[in-house]
Amino acid sequence: MTETLEAVSVEVAEREKQTIFQTYERLPIGEVMSASGSYLYTQDGKRYLDAIAGLGVNALGHSDPALVLAVQQQAERYLHLSNLYLQGPQVRLAEQLTRMTGWDKVFFTNSGTEAVEGAFKLARKYFSDPNKVGLVGLSNGFHGRTYGPLSVMDKPKYREGFGPFVPNTAVADVLDVASLRASVSEATAAVIVEVIQGEGGIHEMTEEFVIALHELREQYGFLIIADEIQSGVGRTGTFFAYEQFGLAPDIVVCAKAIGGGLPLGAILTSNTIASVFTPGSHGTTFGGNALACAAGSIVLDRLAADLQENILRLAPLFFSKLGELRERYPGMIHSVRGKGFMIGIEMHGSAKQIAQGLLTEHHIIVNVTGNEVIRLLPPLVWSEREINEFLYGFECMLKTLRN
Ligand SMILES: Cc1ncc(COP(=O)(O)O)c(C=O)c1O
Incomplete structure (x- = not known):
């Protein structure tokens, strides 16, 4: 046998x-x-x-039985409609997310890398200034496999053979305040960080670095994007890990656990920043798929109930x-x-x-x-x-x- x-x-x-x-x-x-x-x-x-x-x-x-049941019930109603239609599961999940995190608005994606790409586009469009388009990441970080994320990462194993990368991008040395200072300027639109680097080996950000990041934002007026794709949705003991590091981001991206096993990601931000994505300026066919959102609602219910x-x-x-x-x-x-x-x-x-x-x-x-x-x-x-x-x-x- x-x-x-x-x-x-x-x-x-x-x-x-x-x-x-x-x-x-x-x-x-x-x-x-x-x-x-x-x-x-x-x-x-x-x-x-x-x-x-x-x-x-x-x-x-x-x-999980409740999650499977929610997906089955949603599958019987409809599987996919596209974002041409109003869909209850999306709205319900967005309400839960905004209530639990304090952010105003949500944009749903299919994956983490798509959420990061969307956040980069959002930051550039927010400034809509050809002289303020710079995107900066930190060494040893991981943000996904598409060109935006790869362009703000430094590890050869992810980048080799794929260049050239997106112009106006840079990577500062992680936890090195001098390097961060040298990598940002008036031309920077956004800095993306993981407060706990996941793929990089579970390395945490220091208080000194968070303070410097806030000061530099004050000085140059860029946006801070918190990548909570791995650390978010309750995993670290708070909804987002940045809450435990005193970081005050402008945009947050999450994925992975939010769909509980179905492909789902999200960009969260304020009304002001979200308003720069106008009808047609950004979109996705599958993002916010009803099955994934129905599953996501069960994850958030359980998180609030006992997890x-x-x-x-x-x-x-x-x-x-x-x-x-x-x-x-x-x-x-x-x-x-x-x-x-x-x-x-x-x-x-x-x-x-x-x-x-x-x-x-x-x-x-x-x-x-x-x-x-x-x-x-x-x-x-x-x-x-x-x-x-x-x-x-x-x-x-x-x-x-x-x-
Ligand atoms: C911190 C972080 N950002 C982005 C990503 C990319 O997410 P995805 O694989 O869903 O594109 C990952 C995936 O491991 C991640 O851990």
Whole structure:
């Protein structure tokens, strides 16, 4: 039986290689047949604890019953109408979002990178001045794979072979106030930042840098865009992570968790800034799709009902247990970083082996970023049970590799 299943999963892997662009390294666990709550189930009958939640997307875990029901009910009403029509699910989600965040207006997109592109366009149109079009990002940041985001990023692995990039763009050294100062001017329209760099390895912004960013905005009159695509929608313990860093952005972009598993992103801003996008000046065919918005409403309902509280209660416990492990294995764990359920465990050289061992021996899925950082983006519904399951597997790997 097992042999047959293995043969089938090898066959799927082969067919994938023959037909799909080879841009992703798939986890070597065969085909996933179903997923429920915090677990994935593969073709060979194994169960895996998912500690990265579809790369930060499955806020309610996999196939949450209320979310599935909302999508089914919406599918029976209509799947897609286009933005030619008024659609209740969009309006309901926008109301929830504005109420929960304090922003005035929402523009829905399909993905994170599309939200960032939209925010850049919005900033340039807001000034509508050919001498104020500069876009600035920070080193080690990640904002997406299309040309706007790539143009304000510096990592060769994302950019190599794709130039030339968008003119009037720059990258300042992250956390380096002098470099930021040298990178902005009267010609800057917007600076985009992640208060916690996600793909970059869970690195947090300093208070000094936030203060400098605010002062430079005051001096040059640019807009600050907070990229909350990975850190937003409750993951860090507040709706947006910037709230914990004292940052006051002008525009916020989010995606991933907002759709709970359906493709959805959003740009949030004030009435004044939003008003520069007039009918026809910006748009999208699928953005704000009714199914995605119906799912998003369930995510926000749950966040308000119990999930935000769940994270605030469990994250300190999780961090304190990880801190204890760091004390017990100082030669292996360099540091534990992040906020809420956005966690980076920086290792001294063993991150990849640990991730591999967690997968094959303990059936726990984590992700390694920035080479040495084990990144955890668990579903926001994790309880102490899943945290302990992870900690047990992680400590077993620490013991194995220390010897
Ligand atoms: C901070 C941040 N910005 C932007 C993006 C791009 O989002 P998407 O892959 O939906 O285009 C990501 C994706 O990982 C991200 O983490």
